Amino acid sequence: MSTVKLSLSDAYDLALECLLHNGCNRENAEAVAGRMIQAEADRCYSHGLFRMPWYVSGVKSGRVNGHASPTVERLAPGVLRMDGDGGYAPLGHRVGQAPLMACAREQGIAALAYVNMFHIAALWPETEALAEEGFCAFAFTGSYPYVAPAGGKSPLFGTNPMGFAWPRKDRPPLVFDQASAAMARGEIQIAARDGHSVPETAGIGPDGETTTDPNVVLKGAQLGFGGYKGASLAMMIELLAGPLIGEFLSIESQQDDGGLKGPPKGGELILALDPARFGAPDEYLERGERLFHAVLDQEGTRLPGDRRHASRAETRHSGIELPARLHREIQDLMA
Ligand code: NDP
Numbered sequence: 111m112s113t114v115k116l117s118l119s120d121a122y123d124l125a126l127e128c129l130l131h132n133g134c135n136r137e138n139a140e141a142v143a144g145r146m147i148q149a150e151a152d153r154c155y156s157h158g159l160f161r162m163p164w165y166v167s168g169v170k171s172g173r174v175n176g177h178a179s180p181t182v183e184r185l186a187p188g189v190l191r192m193d194g195d196g197g198y199a200p201l202g203h204r205v206g207q208a209p210l211m212a213c214a215r216e217q218g219i220a221a222l223a224y225v226n227m228f229h230i231a232a233l234w235p236e237t238e239a240l241a242e243e244g245f246c247a248f249a250f251t252g253s254y255p256y257v258a259p260a261g262g263k264s265p266l267f268g269t270n271p272m273g274f275a276w277p278r279k280d281r282p283p284l285v286f287d288q289a290s291a292a293m294a295r296g297e298i299q300i301a302a303r304d305g306h307s308v309p310e311t312a313g314i315g316p317d318g319e320t321t322t323d324p325n326v327v328l329k330g331a332q333l334g335f336g337g338y339k340g341a342s343l344a345m346m347i348e349l350l351a352g353p354l355i356g357e358f359l360s361i362e363s364q365q366d367d368g369g370l371k372g373p374p375k376g377g378e379l380i381l382a383l384d385p386a387r388f389g390a391p392d393e394y395l396e397r398g399e400r401l402f403h404a405v406l407d408q409e410g411t412r413l414p415g416d417r418r419h420a421s422r423a424e425t426r427h428s429g430i431e432l433p434a435r436l437h438r439e440i441q442d443l444m445a
Pocket of ligand 1: 154156229230231232233234251252253254268269270271272285286287288289290292293294295297411412413414415416417418419
């Protein structure tokens with residue numbers, strides 16, 4: 111595959127220019143471009159520049175507000191709600207972070223319900239940012255119906271990811287962020303684009319049979335990880351990021367899209383816990399480290415997030431390699 115080498119700052123400028131050219135104001139464009147390049151830097155390609163044509167189509171269709179101005183209100187002592195004003199999620203995250211942290215410091219625990227936003231992408235950026243400030247954090251979001259319920263054949267749940275972050279002393283936080291599907295949708299789309307196969311566990315065709323062809327999975331249904339256990343987590347996340355906060359289920363989000371196949375509109379629930387307020391303020395960091403050391407003492411292990419941090423350290427100097435086809439596509443969006 112032919113590629114184009116870009117420094118992180120050139121990649122950011124490319125993303126920013128493309129978004130500004132296609133209907134986003136500076137505040138929204140900076141937030142989205144920043145988040146895309148964060149994903150590229152950590153080599154989380156399914157949430158990087160790969161998404162640009164889709165993001166542009168969302169704004170051009172008039173569904174996504176490129177001039178969104180998110181607002182936060184406090185519904186209860188520990189409950190905040192942010193209205194994303196119909197824009198992409200990254201600006202909402204920027205605006206919501208400080209009130210969430212202030213509320214969690216005050217209460218010991220706080221929840222932030224994000225509503226009326228489009229495409230809540232990867233969850234590690236917002237959970238990691240909270241843990242960098244000392245919080246333990248959880249995040250949940252839905253998407254479009256891609257995953258069949260256990261035993262079923264038709265898509266019903268989103269690939270519904272969940273993120274978790276734990277603060278560490280003098281080190282980046284421990285973060286895991288994973289789909290409840292066996293494979294993220296974006297990874298299957300990238301496999302289809304690049305002509306690669308996917309594991310048999312990834313999904314089924316429209317006939318309900320397992321397949322390694324990503325194009326057949328995209329026409330059929332994805333599967334939860336670990337069979338019914340992943341499907342139950344997907345259902346829990348549907349409830350937390352949907353009915354609990356007055357937002358769409360994945361099936362409702364797809365109906366709302368009306369067949370445009372644009373970015374999904376929906377919500378996200380974030381929980382922030384201040385570990386200093388849970389009865390062991392002098393111990394939790396050391397005891398967390400004890401667990402991580404015990405994990406790493408076993409041969410063959412690593413901690414979640416280690417791959418991302420190693421990628422981040424490399425791309426800071428090396429920059430990124432963008433598929434030439436995608437680079438051209440992004441440039442064409444500015445023609
Ligand atoms: P992966 O399966 O690639 O990774 C899931 C987590 O497991 C990561 O934190 C990863 O860390 C960690 N991990 C992987 N291998 C190991 C290992 N051997 N030992 C310990 N930890 C490990 O992620 P997914 O494919 O499930 O999801 C990819 C992204 O897509 C996520 O950011 C997710 O939020 C996002 N997504 C978004 C959706 C949406 O609708 N908004 C839907 C579905 C997914 P590391 O990163 O360091 O490899």
